[in-house]
Amino acid sequence: MADVKLDAPKLKAKDFKSSQEVRWCPGCGDYAILAAVQSFLPELGLEREKIAFISGIGCSSRFPYYLNTYGLHSIHGRAPAIATGLAVSRPDLSVWVVTGDGDALSIGGNHLIHALRRNVNLKILLFNNRIYGLTKGQYSPTSGPGTLTKSSPMGSVDAPFNPLSLALGSEATFVARTLDSDRAHLQEVLRAAAEHEGSAFVEIYQNCPIFNDGAFEVLKNPETRDESIIRLQDGEPIRFGDKVVVQSGYGLQVKDAAEVDEADVVVHKADVDDPAYAFALSRLSGIALDHTPIGVFRNVKRPTYDTQVRTQVDEAAAGVDRTEALDRLLHSGDTWTVL
């Protein structure tokens, strides 16, 4: 969306609803995300036809059908690749990818990491419910060890990915995390992602009420959430409940605020050039979700792939009469004439 002009037509959330009946299971976190996205999209200030949503396969990937934008429900794992082709050739569009933990991290892992390292102008929303929903409940690459499912009756022995660590290792320039149930925060993160030039990777913790209900309950329950969620605010010291985050060894550590000098509390800065900082943040929480940062971990500037590709083509093609150039190409090098 390098050339996207924000000229603010007056659209409302309902303008982004398609005619299709939404068909997720009752109570699915995807409903909340859909509603949040529909009410956020008018903020882009774009006509609906300038927005394209591309998805892969999985429950989350039905998303494009429910938005009154251009939409492509593609094949398993390949949405970032297809979106790359669109983003490179159409700088006038705002291109969004909707994917899930199986789609993006298992079958489509290769496309995800390469889209991120190239820094293509794509907004990638990864709905992480830590389970395969559409295929009825097998463990996913973000399921914890020991997860009991139909395909792991004695417990999964797979070590899970930390999606944010993976994105950061892939040289992502924008990495964020949010929750399906926190609409205000979700929209705040979407806003930051939309404003970012380049690939924006947003992990959204999403509850699957059928196959993995309550996976993120600790972050939602009023009794536990305040001591579990770290709300990252740019330029602010990182503190939550009675805890703070400090440097420790090569990384970061959570400590009781009472034990720490105010000056030692880490001040969050998403634009730190060294990805090691954001990586350390991403390692504060694991499968257990204790001390889970949400918000924008990393937001740095780097030339985008699609813009650079287009610049080369535009420079080469400027002022060229293609028909004449074709004639010259055919006659280039050694030719001879037979009379």
Added chain:
Amino acid sequence: MNTVRQLDRVVIRFAGDSGDGMQLTGDRFTAETAKLGNDLSTLPNYPAEIRAPAGTLPGVSSFQIHFADTDILTPGDQPEVLIAMNPAALKANLSDLKPGGTIVVNTDEFTKRNLTKVGYDANPLEDGSLDDYQVHAVALATLTIGALAEHEVSKKDAERSKNMFALGLVSWMYSRPTEATEEFLRGKFKAKPTIAEANIAALRAGWNYGDTTEAFAVRFEIPPAKLKSGTYRNITGNQALAWGITAAGVASGLPVFLGAYPITPASDILHELSKHKRFGVTTVQAEDEIAAVGAALGASWGGALGVTTSSGPGIALKSETISLAVSLELPLLVVDVQRAGPSTGLPTKTEQADLMMAMFGRHGEAPIAVLAPQSPSDCFDIMLHAARMALTYRTPVMVLSDGYIANGAEPWRLPELTDIPDISVEFATETNGVDKAGEPVFLPYLRDFDTLARPWAVPGTPGLQHRIGGIEKADKTGDISYDPENHDHMVRTRAAKIARIDVPDLEVDDPAGDADVLVLGWGSTWGPIGAAVRGLRDKGVSVARAHLRFLNPMPKNTAEVLARYDRVVVPEMNLGQLALLLRGNFPGTNVVGYNKVRGLPFTSNELQDAIEEVIKNG
């Protein structure tokens, strides 16, 4: 004074270690020969390893050229002249050489150690085993180093110019001009002018060596061929294919988007198109084959001419996305430069064994158009046809080239730009239906009456927002539909759309009109079949031939043509894939297969024998 003798044709093979620059030497000799106006055909043959161990048999790289004063169809069955840069090159190629043929051999490499390396007990230059040939023993490296004594280059760099010495010598032997090669060398070594001058000096020294020593009593001239009037150039299949794609972009007015992943023998198409950004051609070297076709499809959705190029193993990986393109009904060009398989197989060798994959290698009922160029220059026309079909019918189109076509070269009579058809498309810009409430809506799967193509509304078009995907779509609206009748209708409609693609009729070459046997080929066997048929007719044997460039759908007159002949000989570099299609589609046709999978093109002699056998024993 040397005698100059006129020849009508000759086949020369340059062979050496893969580090000896034989492909470059062959390319330059080809360019000189083309410039002189001979018709020609070439066959490069090189190992898959970039540098196999020096001096070994697996490391031998060769380049064969057949040129003549008449039009020719193949690179020649047997070389008459062999340039052997080392014992391995001699050993690997000698059995192909015509009895009594000429050998130019680099004696510097015929050391005991090198001879032992390839299993020679005695030096073949001395033990009389080459007595039946005309051997020119030349100390190529020594002479080159001597010739460059005054040049400021290292001995190693001087030695490396010996291929140019050899080229100079052979150019003298066959009266080829070398000026263009000198110009080429200056350009190639622009950054290293001393190396350029050393190579040029070696080239001239080779020429002068032929001219002044008495070792070469005879030199030859091959007068220009009498070709159809026009402007010609020499072109390889991959180059013609890339230019055809570029021309399709110009002819359609669409930006070209190539998604590709490097693979032998298709990578040169990516290289070539990467040079053509001035035509609005975008190339993306993707992370894998799947991403390459995915990006191309994404670009097609956005209104570009999406293209992906690969070889068999890569096409297998793209299969799921091609099926998606079938379902989405978007244009997509897929090029398969076939190589010998399965799996890695013989990656630098040719084969035609991906026809079944092109036809059926997808899940579900997923028919696509399939085309095959018959020669290097035909790749240009075939890509224009492929683009026309993809854009008109909104479908993936597979083009089956192969290693023989891709790397082989032939003179190409340049088309007039006015001969290139207009293949521009109209995107949908207006709604085309009404919903239940009578409101205007866009129906993405409302079809054109004639072509059955659906409207192509690219993202960004106001008011036509719609969603498409791999789930079965309801007729007209494109909404998700699980209705059994609708699925049956959509599957049949997609098939009917491909079946009605407009393709030119099959042309039959049957000059006597009394042939009982038709030889029917497809793809790169066109040249060898043509030469074989010509040979048979010269002997007075009546035989008809036809060649399928359009494999799906086949030309409408195919059934009628096949029905005219008692037997149909189908030579293929596979185990009978077209034969199977013919038996299935045209029952009653008496198909006789001739099949070989040696990684090498057919020779015209073997085809001539095989066809004659069928005619005699019929």
